[in-house]
Amino acid sequence: MDETDGVAVVKPRIFEWHKTVWDSLIHRQDRLPHAILFHGPTGSGKKEFAEAFAMHLLCEAPSSNGEACGVCNGCNWFLQGHHPDFRKILPPAEMATDEDADVSKRSGLWISIEAIRELESFVQLTSHRSGRKVVFLPMADRLNVAAANALLKTLEEPPNNVVFVLVCEQLSRLLPTIRSRCQKVALPPPDREDALAWLSVEKTLDASVLDLAGGMPLQAIKYRQMPExxxxxxxxxxxxxxxxxxxxxxxxxxxxxxxxxSILHDWLSKWLYDLIMGCSGNIPRYFSSRHQDIFDLTAKLSLSGLITLSSSVAEDKRILNHPLNTKLVLENWLLGYYALIAKSQRSVS
Structure with a gap:
């Protein structure tokens, strides 16, 4: 942690389970491509890794293991968010403050073509520090179609000494032509034992929260901190x-x-998934503290009915970011679930 104008700023972290990938990248420092695409599941630490790598590219005195020193001019500017050779592109909603009421809930979720066009002059200018310039897109899967096509043109004719660092959760969300022009680097999550060991040091969390997060330790911390x-x-x-x-x-x-x-949708989707697993004779994945309840329920439930309801709830994910009546959407989910359970009780009796 560094102090900048009296405000504490934290260097992006490289987690233990990504050290092998980090070492591999650093060892081919002189043969880096013009665009790197980091991908991995939510909560695995991929954005932190990618930001640490971007900082490394701009550090003027990196350590022996390749990590940014955190004290040179390049690092200080990076941590302040003012490095002249660095651009971070996010959807408007991710940068908006509570006062930015003009950022619409829907359009603000996507990176616009204007944001990509503003990069044109940046990438063509000479570096201020006579080194690399870095463009960082930590949510590359939020490019709208026009923005994605504009970025593609730049990637097809990459300027000298400019590195594009992209991050996404699912490769399928990016244009195939963008994927083909990037070197793809997978950032896997830790195994369960390593995740629990890390959480025991970092935070006081039990295994049930890690399971709810699908084994992703950073997501587990985020879940536990939610008031919901x-x-x-x-x-x-x-x-x-x-x-x-x-x-x-x-x-x-x-x-x-x-x-x-969205949180209720996440919980219900995972609960239905665990019921389907139990009904199929498999071990539930997300709700480890409720295994017995799940097995008791699945002894009576119809697998086809569960799959139908799960598919219906999954379909509703696309409407979660639209203005809607929360109570009516919830009623629809809960009535469907209630009917499924009631039917199973009648068939047993």
């Missing part, structure tokens, strides 16, 4: 027994309507 997490056990209690008196789906939708809809 305090509602998780109540939501799971209802999903285990939605037929309890006084807890009908309409009432529960009203109670939960203040919880972020």
């Amino acid at each position: 997490y305090d509602h998780l056990n109540g939501v799971l209690d209802w999903l285990v027994n939605p037929l309890m008196q006084g807890k009908d789906p309409v009432r529960m939708a009203a109670e939960w309507s203040k919880i972020n809809l």
